[in-house]
Amino acid sequence: MENFTFYSPTYFDFGKETESHAGKLIKRFGGSKVLIHYGGGSVIRSGLLDRVKKSLEDESLAYVMLGGVQPNPRSGLVYEGIELCKKEGVDFILAVGGGSVIDSAKAIAIGTCYDGDFWDFYMGKPIEEAIPVGTVLTIAAAGSEGSPDSVITKEEGMLKRATSGNVLRPKFSILNPALTQTLPPYQTAAGITDIMAHLYERYLTNTKEVEVTDRLLEALLLTMIHEGPRVIADPDNYEARANIMWAGMVGHNNTCGVGRSQDWNSHTIEHELSALYDCAHGAGLAVTLPAVFRYVYKHDVMRFAKVASRVWGCQMDFDNPESTALAGITALETFLKSIGMPVRFDELGAKKEDIPTLVKNLCYGEGRDGKIQGFVTLYAEDCRKIYEMMAE
Ligand code: NZQ
Numbered sequence: 409m410e411n412f413t414f415y416s417p418t419y420f421d422f423g424k425e426t427e428s429h430a431g432k433l434i435k436r437f438g439g440s441k442v443l444i445h446y447g448g449g450s451v452i453r454s455g456l457l458d459r460v461k462k463s464l465e466d467e468s469l470a471y472v473m474l475g476g477v478q479p480n481p482r483s484g485l486v487y488e489g490i491e492l493c494k495k496e497g498v499d500f501i502l503a504v505g506g507g508s509v510i511d512s513a514k515a516i517a518i519g520t521c522y523d524g525d526f527w528d529f530y531m532g533k534p535i536e537e538a539i540p541v542g543t544v545l546t547i548a549a550a551g552s553e554g555s556p557d558s559v560i561t562k563e564e565g566m567l568k569r570a571t572s573g574n575v576l577r578p579k580f581s582i583l584n585p586a587l588t589q590t591l592p593p594y595q596t597a598a599g600i601t602d603i604m605a606h607l608y609e610r611y612l613t614n615t616k617e618v619e620v621t622d623r624l625l626e627a628l629l630l631t632m633i634h635e636g637p638r639v640i641a642d643p644d645n646y647e648a649r650a651n652i653m654w655a656g657m658v659g660h661n662n663t664c665g666v667g668r669s670q671d672w673n674s675h676t677i678e679h680e681l682s683a684l685y686d687c688a689h690g691a692g693l694a695v696t697l698p699a700v701f702r703y704v705y706k707h708d709v710m711r712f713a714k715v716a717s718r719v720w721g722c723q724m725d726f727d728n729p730e731s732t733a734l735a736g737i738t739a740l741e742t743f744l745k746s747i748g749m750p751v752r753f754d755e756l757g758a759k760k761e762d763i764p765t766l767v768k769n770l771c772y773g774e775g776r777d778g779k780i781q782g783f784v785t786l787y788a789e790d791c792r793k794i795y796e797m798m799a800e
């Protein structure tokens with residue numbers, strides 16, 4: 409196991425009707441003037457936004473509102489949010505929504521404390537300061553409710569890039585699984601896929617003897633395989649949604665990723681798809697993961713064979729572990745298809761003729777040097793082949 413530090417100070421308030429605690433929690437974490445940030449309207453239609461506003465009013469907290477965050481959140485609204493926060497003297501941001509709203513809130517939180525362009529931090533500048541963020545989560549997927557990360561798309565050039573810093577971990581996150589019951593099935597499935605991708609991207613490691621995190625990741629993958637189909641079959645199944653919601657948080661706040669190298673090539677490759685075609689990140693991953701895995705599995709056949717046998721129940725063939733490894737990848741693909749996810753490039757709206765653009769943005773776009781590095785190092789030529797595998 410490698411040396412590590414792990415700092416995860418988020419306070420979690422989990423369960424039914426916990427959104428009514430928002431006002432008290434903001435006060436507890438020092439907020440007095442709040443920006444309520446939200447998305448395209450699901451929180452208005454469900455009545456959640458009104459309940460959250462009431463909770464702030466009950467605590468006599470002043471607030472301003474900024475809605476309109478799109479999935480795959482854009483830089484334009486971030487600039488608007490920063491200006492609003494500076495003008496209004498906002499000292500706390502409450503994100504009410506999914507990963508996109510939370511990531512946009514985190515970007516505004518950094519930009520409000522900075523005189524330059526917030527995009528500098530998405531180009532590698534270390535983050536030192538941000539105003540505090542709290543969340544009321546409405547979809548189990550991105551894990552941003554516990555993570556130090558934020559992913560934003562810069563409209564100029566449609567570049568999707570991430571930044572990370574412990575200061576971006578939410579002060580609190582309110583996780584009420586019942587809030588996810590209004591999700592369309594496709595979004596629920598995209599969320600399940602993203603959570604599984606976060607587990608796989610950590611499982612693919614070059615660090616030896618990391619049994620404790622291997623086993624935690626396997627347990628979470630098994631949970632997703634058990635609960636995913638249950639929630640797709642019965643969207644009102646609170647217990648299944650509760651298990652998925654907590655798995656999504658534990659899977660991405662890095663409890664299961666410490667002390668080991670991680671992959672993230674599939675995420676980086678997918679981010680170009682959701683940047684160019686505006687597809688759901690999880691749906692993009694459903695197409696990306698099997699292609700990347702089939703391309704790289706020979707780098708460590710036994711690791712793929714291990715997850716195949718321990719998680720997917722494939723028979724371990726010690727004479728031919730490659731066949732076990734490949735059976736595990738097929739099992740993952742079949743599972744994703746069974747919950748309603750796309751498996752082909754064109755189902756995302758992606759076009760074969762765009763592959764050169766995808767590769768160019770991925771490997772030579774702002775902040776890149778011709779390759780991406782993870783479980784294996786992938787050069788432009790490798791990435792072209794992977795996108796072509798998705799299009800076959
Ligand atoms: O905008 P509204 O109207 O709220 O609708 C949203 C949106 O259309 C809808 N939705 C959310 N909760 C709902 C609901 N509809 C009905 N009922 C509810 N309860 O679902 C759609 C998708 O929402 P979004 O926030 O985009 O989903 P998700 O949480 O999957 O976030 C995706 C973004 O997170 C990034 C992705 O790249 C993508 O931009 N990621 C962020 C990470 C992080 N910060 O740690 C890590 C991830 O790997 C990921 O890259």
Ligand code: ZN
Pocket residue numbers: 550602605606675689
């Ligand atoms: Zn993800």
